[in-house]
Amino acid sequence: MAERKKKLVKTIKVDVDKCNGCRACEVICSAFHAAPKYSGNNPARSRIRVIREPLKDIYVPVYAGEYTAAECMGRDKYVIDGKEYDECGFCRASCPSRDLFKEPDSGLPLKCDMCESDPTLEKPLCVQWCLNDALVYEEREEEVEEEEKPEDVEIGLESLVDKYGLEKVMDSFARMSKSKKG
Amino acid sequence: MRYAETGFNLEIDLSRGSIEKVETAPQLTEFYLGGLGTNAKILWDRVPPETDPFSPDNLLIFGTGLLCGTPAPGCNRTIVTTISPQTQLMAFSMMGGFWAPELKYAGYDKVILRGKSPNLVYLWINNDQVEIRDASHLQGKGAVETQELIRQELKEPKAQVAAIGLAGENRVFFASIEQGRSSASRQGLGAVMGAKGVKAIAVRGTKDIHVAQPVEFMELCNEVLSYIKFREENYIPGVIPILARLGSPQEMAVHDEQWHTENFMWGNSRHRRRDYWNEEIAKAWMETMESMRTRLISCYNCPLKCGATISIPGLPTYMMKCFSKLTYTMAAMSDLDFGFKIAQRATEYGVDGYSTPQVMAFALELYEAGILTDQDLPGMPSENEERFYWLLDRIVRREGIGDVLANGTHWAAQQIGKGAEAYAHNNIKKHEQLPLKLGMLNPIYFLMYCTGEKINITQIEGQFPQAPFPTREEREAFVKEWFQVPDERFKQYFLDWELRGENSMPFYPTVEMCCDIVDWQERMHYIDDALGMCAGLSSFHLKPPYHIHNYPKFISSGAGIDMDEAKLTQAAKRYRTLVRAINIRRGLRRADEKPPEDHWKKRFPELEAKLLDEYYKFKGWNNEGIPTQESLHELGLDYISEDFIQRGILPEKE
Numbered sequence: 139m140a141e142r143k144k145k146l147v148k149t150i151k152v153d154v155d156k157c158n159g160c161r162a163c164e165v166i167c168s169a170f171h172a173a174p175k176y177s178g179n180n181p182a183r184s185r186i187r188v189i190r191e192p193l194k195d196i197y198v199p200v201y202a203g204e205y206t207a208a209e210c211m212g213r214d215k216y217v218i219d220g221k222e223y224d225e226c227g228f229c230r231a232s233c234p235s236r237d238l239f240k241e242p243d244s245g246l247p248l249k250c251d252m253c254e255s256d257p258t259l260e261k262p263l264c265v266q267w268c269l270n271d272a273l274v275y276e277e278r279e280e281e282v283e284e285e286e287k288p289e290d291v292e293i294g295l296e297s298l299v300d301k302y303g304l305e306k307v308m309d310s311f312a313r314m315s316k317s318k319k320g
Numbered sequence: 321m322r323y324a325e326t327g328f329n330l331e332i333d334l335s336r337g338s339i340e341k342v343e344t345a346p347q348l349t350e351f352y353l354g355g356l357g358t359n360a361k362i363l364w365d366r367v368p369p370e371t372d373p374f375s376p377d378n379l380l381i382f383g384t385g386l387l388c389g390t391p392a393p394g395c396n397r398t399i400v401t402t403i404s405p406q407t408q409l410m411a412f413s414m415m416g417g418f419w420a421p422e423l424k425y426a427g428y429d430k431v432i433l434r435g436k437s438p439n440l441v442y443l444w445i446n447n448d449q450v451e452i453r454d455a456s457h458l459q460g461k462g463a464v465e466t467q468e469l470i471r472q473e474l475k476e477p478k479a480q481v482a483a484i485g486l487a488g489e490n491r492v493f494f495a496s497i498e499q500g501r502s503s504a505s506r507q508g509l510g511a512v513m514g515a516k517g518v519k520a521i522a523v524r525g526t527k528d529i530h531v532a533q534p535v536e537f538m539e540l541c542n543e544v545l546s547y548i549k550f551r552e553e554n555y556i557p558g559v560i561p562i563l564a565r566l567g568s569p570q571e572m573a574v575h576d577e578q579w580h581t582e583n584f585m586w587g588n589s590r591h592r593r594r595d596y597w598n599e600e601i602a603k604a605w606m607e608t609m610e611s612m613r614t615r616l617i618s619c620y621n622c623p624l625k626c627g628a629t630i631s632i633p634g635l636p637t638y639m640m641k642c643f644s645k646l647t648y649t650m651a652a653m654s655d656l657d658f659g660f661k662i663a664q665r666a667t668e669y670g671v672d673g674y675s676t677p678q679v680m681a682f683a684l685e686l687y688e689a690g691i692l693t694d695q696d697l698p699g700m701p702s703e704n705e706e707r708f709y710w711l712l713d714r715i716v717r718r719e720g721i722g723d724v725l726a727n728g729t730h731w732a733a734q735q736i737g738k739g740a741e742a743y744a745h746n747n748i749k750k751h752e753q754l755p756l757k758l759g760m761l762n763p764i765y766f767l768m769y770c771t772g773e774k775i776n777i778t779q780i781e782g783q784f785p786q787a788p789f790p791t792r793e794e795r796e797a798f799v800k801e802w803f804q805v806p807d808e809r810f811k812q813y814f815l816d817w818e819l820r821g822e823n824s825m826p827f828y829p830t831v832e833m834c835c836d837i838v839d840w841q842e843r844m845h846y847i848d849d850a851l852g853m854c855a856g857l858s859s860f861h862l863k864p865p866y867h868i869h870n871y872p873k874f875i876s877s878g879a880g881i882d883m884d885e886a887k888l889t890q891a892a893k894r895y896r897t898l899v900r901a902i903n904i905r906r907g908l909r910r911a912d913e914k915p916p917e918d919h920w921k922k923r924f925p926e927l928e929a930k931l932l933d934e935y936y937k938f939k940g941w942n943n944e945g946i947p948t949q950e951s952l953h954e955l956g957l958d959y960i961s962e963d964f965i966q967r968g969i970l971p972e973k974e
């Protein structure tokens with residue numbers, strides 16, 4: 139049985155009414171995750187995406203969540219205050235059904251890591267750069283059951299396997315390690 | 321590796337249907353920065369002065385600013401450059417929004433259009449894939465509507481689209497290019513796009529933009545953000561609301577329009593209504609605003625909210641910003657409800673919100689004066705507001721009198737004759753200006769109006785207060801945290817500036833000080849236009865977050881170009897002079913550099929002549945406003961001297 143542990147729960151409260159659609163959150167997120175840090179930016183790599191349809195007054199910042207190998211059996215579609223949102227509009231998954239939350243070149247999944255860094259940031263950067271307070275950071279402690287989390291590399295590999303099959307990935311991997319070492 | 325810029329331009333020949341991706345020389349960026357600077361260089365090199373604005377040989381350049389696509393807050397301007405059909409001079413209007421960064425992410429700094437497409441097309445730039453696509457099904461469609469239709473057709477909701485409406489297709493001289501909540505609307509860029517047969521340019525990009533020194537650059541960005549925050553919490557006291565807070569004038573946020581409605585002119589820039597504003601009007605306008613404005617919105621990567629979505633029951637939604645909130649209302653002597661409604665149609669047609677209302681009011685003035693008659697205006701409704709809709713429809717379709725009016729008040733008056741010229745009274749360099757008529761000559765503004773080559777006062781003013789503050793204490797308080805000045809002497813100019821007495825207008829600031837002040841104000845706008853910065857966070861404002869002291873650092877750490885204040889000042893002077901040279905080659909001379917005759921009641925011809933004499937000298941121009949060989953040499957622009965000598969514009973050196 140898993141152990142019960144104290145865990146810091148980090149929440150970003152999204153107030154869509156306050157969003158002005160500027161996409162500063164996308165800019166800073168992608169800059170932060172560039173290697174080396176801040177050396178470049180590219181909103182297409184951001185782990186937060188603003189769904190923006192100005193003429194329909196739709197502005198929804200959505201955070202990248204878990205990678206999923208298969209899409210849902212059905213789709214959802216929300217209508218709120220008379221505004222119809224796109225299918226899967228609020229879903230955070232990096233999912234085969236769409237190109238959201240994937241690296242533009244490799245297609246590898248992206249996931250918000252709450253700007254994990256050492257030392258820890260006072261607030262996630264998208265929150266810091268959202269001067270309109272559409273994004274507000276909150277944290278609290280909770281007791282949770284410990285679970286093992288796969289590492290980034292593992293998630294990435296898994297998605298490659300889903301896409302190309304285990305054999306192909308293993309082949310390429312072998313080839314790459316040979317050429318890198320040799 | 322290129323930093324901040326991509327190092328590639330997209331060259332599109334519409335006559336031949338060819339598309340080329342061309343690498344640019346990094347030296348050009350060092351010399352002219354980017355945006356306006358390099359746009360001007362291309363225009364000088366490739367568009368000979370005889371070129372007609374609508375000829376296939378004219379270029380239409382969509383240039384991104386050097387820092388667009390980097391994390392620099394508010395840096396999102398597209399600088400659109402061509403030869404204007406209205407002024408016949410170089411046009412360079414800017415648009416905010418989301419287009420420029422998207423183009424950078426697609427891998428290009430500029431899109432350069434030449435030639436002319438045989439049928440209406442649109443461009444689809446999707447990273448490395450660039451296509452010229454048929455747009456015949458979009459003919460006559462609204463500029464806002466078109467953007468949406470293209471996104472749907474491409475199944476790419478994230479594409480940013482710049483489009484023209486019917487006015488551009490029909491080459492209305494004041495047609496705009498619309499894009500999201502922004503537009504490039506001055507000087508008829510939309511007409512040139514229409515003449516080239518291009519309905520729209522759609523862009524989608526998913527590539528990286530790099531900066532040279534990431535840590536330094538981010539530090540600068542964070543400083544700017546905290547200063548924006550500070551300024552949003554501390555409005556500047558003693559100035560009108562639109563100057564007190566950052567951003568484009570916050571017309572979408574404010575309800576109190578007493579200042580504009582009582583100080584700006586109504587009709588064809590004629591009537592001042594001193595006691596117009598009252599509680600009842602305030603209430604009615606507030607209700608209109610609250611019922612139609614859905615949300616305040618911003619441009620790319622900017623925390624301010626200068627635009628708004630306007631949804632009027634029964635009409636398609638559109639977006640608006642700035643002073644166009646009032647231009648239609650005031651031209652028609654009507655109210656805000658009318659202003660919002662007609663602006664919806666005007667935005668779909670794609671016309672400039674400054675010129676268009678004045679052109680329509682001008683037509684009605686001519687009608688009242690009997691210069692235009694019922695024969696010229698067959699079928700015009702009798703109701704005032706209806707007349708404005710009617711005229712708008714005629715103009716964008718170039719039907720009947722609309723065909724004449726579509727050329728703007730200057731050209732229309734020439735064509736109509738019968739004394740109509742006197743009614744085209746609010747122009748500079750043949751282009752309609754803000755409807756302002758004032759009393760005492762302001763020497764700083766005199767110079768800005770005369771010599772501005774962006775043809776819009778808001779595109780040159782900003783850094784220095786528009787008027788003196790009443791008391792010394794207020795002035796002292798103002799200069800206290802004024803670190804944006806390039807030199808301490810500017811503080812002294814302001815401290816000694818009085819409302820009355822010896823140190824008041826028009827003879828104070830002195831001619832020398834005026835030159836200095838105007839030069840600074842202009843320089844900051846030119847720097848913005850090369851970097852792609854919004855003037856609302858920079859040159860348009862007193863005490864802005866971007867200024868001459870932090871800009872060199874932004875350029876060094878962003879673009880990797882070694883820069884300091886002196887070098888930046890020199891670079892800005894260089895391409896500013898290049899812009900002048902293009903216009904000089906197209907015939908601009910001192911005689912063209914004057915404000916509207918009736919702009920001020922009290923004029924001082926001798927002082928005005930002296931101001932211009934001295935300012936020209938200050939700028940390194942001769943008495944006709946032509947850059948001298950010496951000053952061109954100093955800027956590394958000898959090729960301009962050579963051209964000028966060859967054309968007999970400058971005399972051969974003895």
Ligand code: SF4
Pocket residue numbers: 156157158159160161162163164188199267268269270271272273
């Ligand atoms: S930074 Fe804030 S206001 Fe801007 S798009 Fe993101 S969530 Fe919206």
Ligand code: SF4
Pocket residue numbers: 166167168170184185186201202249250251252253254262263264265
């Ligand atoms: S919290 Fe950090 S990683 Fe997550 S979306 Fe915001 S900036 Fe990106």
Ligand code: SF4
Pocket residue numbers: 394395396416417566567568617618619620622623624625626627854855856857
């Ligand atoms: S200040 Fe206003 S106009 Fe300028 S970039 Fe920001 S939102 Fe756009």
